[in-house]
Amino acid sequence: MKAKNQRLTLVLAATGALVAAALLAMSALKDQASYFYTPGDAARDHVALGQQVRLGGMVEKGSLHREADGVTISFRVTDGAASVAARYTGIVPDLFREGSGVVAEGRFTAPGQFVADTILAKHDERYMPPQVAGSMHEAKSLKP
Structure with a gap:
């Protein structure tokens, strides 16, 4: 085999190995990724029950209720087009309140029912995750 053909074979083999590794x-990583869904995306994509996901949006005004045990809360997360009932047991961040942005990590237990393991705080009063801001802007532009 000529040297030129050996180099070409080596380059092709190395490229194939890199593609296979990628x-x-x-x-x-597909099974390890935590996807970000808005309530509208979750309804449209039919998120599998029990799958660990992130749900983001705004805490719907008038939907925040605290249970008698003092640590369990229920609220609704909305993106302007759809909303999802959420439940969380634990201490919420100080910045968590009605009308504010929220990102909750957890699982859907039934369609439209979300149980959060973690509630992530926003950084300041104007912060909203870019995906949530984009989907809320789209939802507002679709309304008549």
């Missing part, structure tokens, strides 16, 4: 890495 595909293996992506398939391994």
Whole structure:
């Protein structure tokens, strides 16, 4: 075999190995990723029950209720087009309140029912995750 053909074979083999490694890495990370859904996205994409996801949006005004045990809360997360009932047991961040942005990590237990394991605080009063801001802007532009 000529030196030129050996180099070409080596380059092709190295490229194939890199592509295979990238595909293996992506398939391994697919199950580990925590996807971000708005309530409208979750309804449209039919998120699997029990799948760990992030749900983001705004805490609907008038929907925040505290249970008698003092640590369990229920509220609704909305993106302007759809809303999801959420429940969380634990101490919420100081900045968590009605009308504010929220990102909750947890699972859907039934369609439209979300149980959060973690509530993430926003940074300041104007902060909203870019995905939530974009989807809320789209929802407002779709309303007549």
